[in-house]
Amino acid sequence: IGPVIATALVAAVDDARHFRSGRDLAAWIGLVPRQYTTGGKPKLGGIGRRANHYLRRQMVHGARAVASHQRHRAGGRGDWIRALE
Template sequence: MGHRTALINQIRGLLHEYGLIIPKGAEHVRRFLGALEPNSDHGLTARMVDTFQNLREELEHLDSRLAKYDSEILSISQEHQACRRLKTHPGIGPLIATAVVAAVGDVKVFRNGREMAAWLGLVPRQHSTGGKPRLLGISKRGDVYIRTLLIHGARSVLRRAHLKDDCRSRWLVKLGQRRGTNIAAVALANRTVRSIWAMLSKDEDYRVEVVS
């Protein structure tokens, strides 16, 4: 995924050097490259057109590989009971489900969900000033990849929260307004990990939370 993003940014940067501004979004880059022909009215030399066509082929190759990996991950998530269970939780798709199950194995190695969240670096650090504890940013311990996936998944849920009217969504909207999107996303990721622990340790599918 990172390689593809870097390639798209490289293509966009090269086009910018030739005065060709492409709107944000990978699909705009793909659409431009797909329509690029030597005789098009774009001001590019034949050599540059050939270069961009080679870059387009490389991008298509990466798209094909990633699509294959996505398909394999989806199949694994459908075959594994724990993954199927996790996918009933909002914000958890095949990628997060398979990554968590592969990395954690038996969640009962943790005493509770908070301990699992701490293992993933999703709990606040504490610092004492004048005898009073102060909460700092998250500890960022543990598996960076899974923590990043969980926060991205939380952001996705947050973006749609204002479209819903359940207790959990209203809580998320208020939290985002009060503390900001980043803190709200981390708080939701932390809550998600606790739910993951409860679901897998008790062999239960997701149940809608009652949030005050």
């Protein structure tokens, strides 16, 4: 995360203590589906319309840029990104 995304995240999130975990924050941004548990069984919902579309777009574009840059490098992150793909 660079300075643009970091400042946008700080500006958008009033108080990080409102989220129980990082996954809840990611669901609020719209990066992962919301998770509901009923009877001990986790159920995944959809990515909500109320998600922060600006933050989501910035994070996805940043990750794509890093992936395309690191994909051609040997070792470390390059190997990890190729394994993910």
